[in-house]
Amino acid sequence: MDVKVQAIHFAADQKLINFVNDKVNKLELFYDHIISSEVFLKVDKKASKENKIAEIKISIPGKELFAKKQCDSFEEAADLAVDALRKQVKKHKAKISA
Structure with missing residues (x-):
């Protein structure tokens, strides 16, 4: 699967990009017809903590x-989004196999 990671308004280090790639690629274990994915990482300046x-x-x-x-x-955030x-994906897979 093609995974594009974009860091918006900051420079993401390679460790973070690799982490996100690994997490997103694990979705293929549940559904192997995934064409591509895009990941956007942003920093919200309004919120102080989260x-x-x-x-x-x-x-x-x-x-x-x-x-x-x-x-x-x-x-x-990436972990929860992948979950x-x-x-x-599981819901979609159940729909098309029903």
């Missing part, structure tokens, strides 16, 4: 799934 935002969009045949989470760290997408 200001790290991870938005993940995955493309599957005929549909796009999206999750956005805001937490203390990018790792936590939300895993639920969406």
Whole structure:
């Protein structure tokens, strides 16, 4: 799967990019027809503590799934967003196999 990670208004280190790639690639264990994914990492200047935002969009045949989470760290936000997408992928897979 093609994973594009974009850090908006800051420079993401390679360790963070690798972490996000690994998490997103694990979605293929649940559904192997994922075409591509885009990850946007942002820092919300308004919020003081939980200001790290991870938005993940995955493309599957005929549909796009999206999750956005805001937490203390990018790792936590990406983890929660991937969990939300895993639920969406399982739900979609159950729909098409029914």
